[in-house]
């Protein structure tokens with residue numbers, strides 16, 4: 435089970451150790467059950483209260499007890515990290531291949547982090563993440579910790595079991611989870627598994643402000659689920675590896691016990707999950723296509739008011755009812771970068787070619803919009819109320835930063851759809867210089 439809310443002051447004890455959370459203070463001289471107290475700070479100590487994030491962990495051994503970190507050699511996990519190529523073209527990728535469990539690099543760390551699709555070293559990275567069965571190995575003997583930023587994980591195929599210092603979360607397609615900077619975690623999969631990861635630096639995800647919408651709507655705080663404390667007191671004499679991403683490089687260290695040894699914790703800095711089906715969709719009920727910001731689930735704000743490092747936006751099933759309107763997304767150029775993925779179904783602006791497990795990238799100011807089929811169909815469609823995106827879940831990582839696509843994304847993955855631009859080629863001029871407004 436889980437605790438509900440968004441960024442609350444939570445507290446949780448593993449039921450095997452009642453009273454393990456110290457009463458009335460964070461750092462007693464001796465903690466209950468002989469535990470160590472450890473604070474994890476997700477914000478500067480002096481951040482204003484609304485942004486101040488920290489948790490207190492009460493654990494069997496503190497995380498400092500480990501052998502020194504050493505760089506994971508290049509040519510292994512980080513080989514795809516620094517080759518980046520700017521390219522303003524519209525890009526689309528066919529569904530990414532799920533590596534076979536016999537392939538060499540197939541745990542969460544190896545597969546997920548070795549293949550960044552695009553990178554800016556300032557504020558965010560998108561990883562296209564694919565993985566498979568033997569992540570088991572990872573959860574028993576390896577965990578991961580990101581010192582650089584936060585991960586937002588979007589499983590697309592197969593459920594994942596995320597074990598963290600705060601407890602366990604089962605996350606299935608149509609759910610997302612967020613694991614913040616510094617949290618140790620591992621991932622188990624149960625078959626062919628694929629998903630997307632967005633990494634942001636320097637900001638945590640928060641719920642967007644609602645302005646005139648009012649106090650309720652979009653993603654409601656009560657639908658976010660936080661894990662409850664769970665510990666294992668497991669010695670690993672053969673060595674447990676902690677992998678640490680620090681300044682864009684991977685480091686590994688050994689310790690002789692499981693890091694998932696937190697018996698109790700309290701605080702407002704913890705991982706969480708959210709089911710996208712709980713999103714309260716708001717849409718136009720009169721005319722015109724509303725801007726996609728109405729579909730923002732979570733936002734990582736930059737220091738400029740209203741400008742996000744990255745927004746996580748979804749396009750869920752809903753009603754389309756706008757009168758005298760071209761209902762699909764309009765043609766546009768955007769000062770933000772738009773990376774899209776598809777969890778299931780058919781996206782309205784691209785019925786063909788944009789497939790579950792694939793992706794598209796429309797970079798800053800790169801023109802894009804509905805393909806020719808979609809345009810022709812929708813200028814003549816009879817405008818009845820109709821369901822849009824039934825059985826579909828598309829999403830967008832939208833960022834104010836420009837992206838450079840890695841060599842892995844351009845070549846190695848072999849999924850770049852070189853024909854993407856052709857979906858707009860049939861668009862033809864309908865211009866008629868003799869057009870007259872119709873008499874009312």
Ligand SMILES: O=C(O)/C=C/C(=O)CC(=O)CC(=O)O
Nearest residue numbers: 724725726763783802803804
């Ligand atoms: O309002 C929306 O529904 C989407 C808005 C978008 O910007 C996403 C796209 O750019 C879609 C696309 O044409 O690929």
Ligand SMILES: [Fe+2]
Nearest residue numbers: 766772796802
């Ligand atoms: Fe767009």
